[in-house]
Amino acid sequence: MPMMAIPPAIGLILVLIGLALFLVDLHVTNHGLPTAGAMVALLAGGLALFGAGVPYSGVLLGAVVVVSMLMGGVLLGILGSLRELRGRPAITGKEGMIGEVGTVRSPVGTKSEGWVFVHGERWRAVLAFAPEETDLRDGEPVVGVGHKVAVVGFGDGSVVQVVPVELPRHRRNPELMS
Numbered sequence: 001m002p003m004m005a006i007p008p009a010i011g012l013i014l015v016l017i018g019l020a021l022f023l024v025d026l027h028v029t030n031h032g033l034p035t036a037g038a039m040v041a042l043l044a045g046g047l048a049l050f051g052a053g054v055p056y057s058g059v060l061l062g063a064v065v066v067v068s069m070l071m072g073g074v075l076l077g078i079l080g081s082l083r084e085l086r087g088r089p090a091i092t093g094k095e096g097m098i099g100e101v102g103t104v105r106s107p108v109g110t111k112s113e114g115w116v117f118v119h120g121e122r123w124r125a126v127l128a129f130a131p132e133e134t135d136l137r138d139g140e141p142v143v144g145v146g147h148k149v150a151v152v153g154f155g156d157g158s159v160v161q162v163v164p165v166e167l168p169r170h171r172r173n174p175e176l177m178s
Contacts, residue, residue, distance in 0.1 A: 008052040014045025015064065022071065035075045039068040097151050101165055104149055108162060109142040116149055116162060128152050128161035 021038035028034065046064030049057040102118030108125045116125040127143060143149060149162035 006048045006052050008054045011045045011048030014041045018042035032075045039072055042068050094154055100151050101148055104143050104145050104147050107142045109140045111140055124159045125162045128163050
């Protein structure tokens with residue numbers, strides 16, 4: 001029977017390895033594998049100390065179980081929320097600006113920068129391409145102040161590329177007006 005006893009040093013080493021793996025998980029990008037390893041190491045170390053008959057090992061085992069369960073809950077919560085976010089479009093940064101509609105504040109052309117108000121901010125902007133109905137012989141196509149534009153991309157620096165947004169024109173039916 002004494003040959004099967006686990007030395008307390010192994011339990012202590014496992015607990016320290018578990019704590020180290022928790023710290024490693026804070027500093028590396030991964031899928032929670034160090035946290036899973038830390039939980040296993042903490043539980044194994046706590047059981048080894050409990051089995052070795054170390055004084056107050058029952059209290060240590062209880063603390064180790066509580067810490068492991070809390071970290072497991074946090075890990076599962078984070079992985080679950082990441083799974084829900086997969087496939088959703090970005091809502092922040094440059095990716096979140098694509099498709100947003102704004103208002104021209106100063107004329108915007110294909111070669112000349114103007115200002116647009118998009119997403120609650122003022123941005124320098126250029127037209128991504130000339131609208132189809134423009135005649136290039138008349139000069140550079142320009143979208144005037146007050147017109148709506150949609151962000152389609154980003155140029156150099158913080159210059160957004162925009163295209164004019166045509167709102168559908170509702171034709172009034174003269175028969176309905178009487």
